[in-house]
Amino acid sequence: QEEVIYSTSILGLAELKKVEELYIARLVNYTDALQKKVEALKTFIETVNQTKFETVEERMKFVSNPLNAFGLVRRVHVDLQKIQKYIKKRASKDLREMENLLAKAPSDDDMNEALKGMHRIQKIYDLQATDLFKGLLSGVQYNARLSSYDCLAIADYIFNKTEYTRAAEWYKVGLYYFKPIVNRILKQIFNIDHLDTRKKYLLCRLKINGPKRTQQFLAELTKEPKAFVQETLPTTMELGCRELFAKRNRMRCRYNFTTTPFLRLAPMKMEEISRYPPIWLYHDVISDSDIATLTSYSLSDLSQGWTDQYKKENEKERTFQTTPYYSDGGPLDKRLHSRIVDMTGLDVGSRTNFKVANYGLGGYFPNHTDFLNITKHPSKYYNNKVDDRLATVIFYIGDVPQGGNIVFPRARISVRPQKGTALFWYNLHNDGKPNMLSEHTVCPVIVGNKWTLTSSILEREQMFLKPCYK
Numbered sequence: 001q002e003e004v005i006y007s008t009s010i011l012g013l014a015e016l017k018k019v020e021e022l023y024i025a026r027l028v029n030y031t032d033a034l035q036k037k038v039e040a041l042k043t044f045i046e047t048v049n050q051t052k053f054e055t056v057e058e059r060m061k062f063v064s065n066p067l068n069a070f071g072l073v074r075r076v077h078v079d080l081q082k083i084q085k086y087i088k089k090r091a092s093k094d095l096r097e098m099e100n101l102l103a104k105a106p107s108d109d110d111m112n113e114a115l116k117g118m119h120r121i122q123k124i125y126d127l128q129a130t131d132l133f134k135g136l137l138s139g140v141q142y143n144a145r146l147s148s149y150d151c152l153a154i155a156d157y158i159f160n161k162t163e164y165t166r167a168a169e170w171y172k173v174g175l176y177y178f179k180p181i182v183n184r185i186l187k188q189i190f191n192i193d194h195l196d197t198r199k200k201y202l203l204c205r206l207k208i209n210g211p212k213r214t215q216q217f218l219a220e221l222t223k224e225p226k227a228f229v230q231e232t233l234p235t236t237m238e239l240g241c242r243e244l245f246a247k248r249n250r251m252r253c254r255y256n257f258t259t260t261p262f263l264r265l266a267p268m269k270m271e272e273i274s275r276y277p278p279i280w281l282y283h284d285v286i287s288d289s290d291i292a293t294l295t296s297y298s299l300s301d302l303s304q305g306w307t308d309q310y311k312k313e314n315e316k317e318r319t320f321q322t323t324p325y326y327s328d329g330g331p332l333d334k335r336l337h338s339r340i341v342d343m344t345g346l347d348v349g350s351r352t353n354f355k356v357a358n359y360g361l362g363g364y365f366p367n368h369t370d371f372l373n374i375t376k377h378p379s380k381y382y383n384n385k386v387d388d389r390l391a392t393v394i395f396y397i398g399d400v401p402q403g404g405n406i407v408f409p410r411a412r413i414s415v416r417p418q419k420g421t422a423l424f425w426y427n428l429h430n431d432g433k434p435n436m437l438s439e440h441t442v443c444p445v446i447v448g449n450k451w452t453l454t455s456s457i458l459e460r461e462q463m464f465l466k467p468c469y470k
């Protein structure tokens with residue numbers, strides 16, 4: 001049984017939200033019961049004779065009256081037992097339920113995935129901790145915020161990655177906006193270690209700016225945090241994710257009514273993304289009701305996706321959560337198959353190699369190629385069943401208002417995953433050799449529920465169909 005991770009799919013995170021809701025509902029029951037219990041016990045206490053006896057003599061005098069003595073024996077033998085039983089019994093059902101719910105809490109790995117996601121969003125899009133804290137995500141203001149605890153957790157994670165400028169920023173925001181806790185008990189439970197946090201902040205500043213200005217650095221903590229300037233040049237991927245590649249000229253949008261006879265009746269909206277490497281984006285290829293069908297899963301239907309193009313085992317990373325979509329020959333299935341044929345002009349037979357994927361918090365997919373490179377490693381694929389992935393078709397079937405672009409870094413192309421569109425590209429050259437320009441990366445999702453339906457079009461069946469492209 002694989003460990004459940006919530007952070008790597010929006011579906012999972014929604015299930016975690018449900019866990020929290022159920023826990024809080026139980027906690028409300030529990031506190032109501034506690035309140036009633038307190039009232040009942042206080043009333044009981046009032047019924048007990050509370051005369052204070054200072055000495056053994058006084059006590060003996062009291063019990064020397066049989067009425068007092070008998071009452072005493074009976075009360076401790078019967079009444080106190082009942083009270084004790086009542087104290088134990090009430091609310092224990094809620095407590096047990098709460099324990100059960102907490103058994104489903106995110107693991108350390110899960111927490112780490114969430115931290116990774118936040119770090120990726122910040123780094124790839126060059127966002128400021130102050131903005132993230134206040135709900136400003138890449139220029140869009142949301143009605144959501146981080147807490148000081150969130151900021152300090154992120155700070156520690158980034159501190160451990162030795163990114164001191166960014167860590168210092170998070171410490172500063174976390175400390176500056178920390179609201180003192182009034183309730184004495186909550187303070188014991190939740191207070192932060194101010195001294196230690198200030199120390200880590202200072203350490204970050206000293207690592208970057210040298211040992212001279214300690215007093216000044218500490219004084220900064222009392223001023224409202226402003227943006228820190230990051231002075232690193234963006235990588236190609238970062239440029240792509242931020243949509244900063246140069247615009248491609250002379251790309252056309254047109255109605256495609258020639259690939260299959262059906263398109264004469266219902267042409268498709270085709271956007272040329274790049275002539276070389278050949279990439280097309282088709283618009284309005286899948287209806288909202290088909291999308292609803294294709295995304296109606298629960299977390300237990302999905303399994304964790306992992307990167308497969310890593311060098312060492314410890315470089316293996318979690319990506320999205322995914323499930324195969326099995327062709328059942330039904331109407332939806334037929335529609336999907338003919339859409340792909342209409343878009344590509346290729347033969348997809350009745351194969352069932354669709355894959356549905358759901359991205360999570362800052363979900364991404366590192367740089368990779370979709371081809372298997374059979375020509376390079378023939379022995380690995382000697383079994384004749386293996387066929388290389390000539391082309392890829394991705395249906396975008398989730399709403400992603402911000403982030404989550406697919407970037408082809410070598411070709412300097414970046415495409416938004418708009419709901420209802422499908423992207424189609426070739427991974428191989430005309431001669432069947434891998435085209436490195438098809439290498440691609442998925443940028444971290446900033447805001448949205450990114451779902452995809454992916455289909456690989458295999459090479460062999462296309463022998464007499466595929467046109468040569470320039």
Ligand SMILES: O=C(O)CCC(=O)C(=O)O
Binds near residue numbers: 370405454
């Ligand atoms: O989700 C995307 O935009 C692309 C996913 C991808 O590259 C893959 O699954 O191989």
Ligand SMILES: [Fe+2]
Binds near residue numbers: 368369370440
């Ligand atoms: Fe891919």
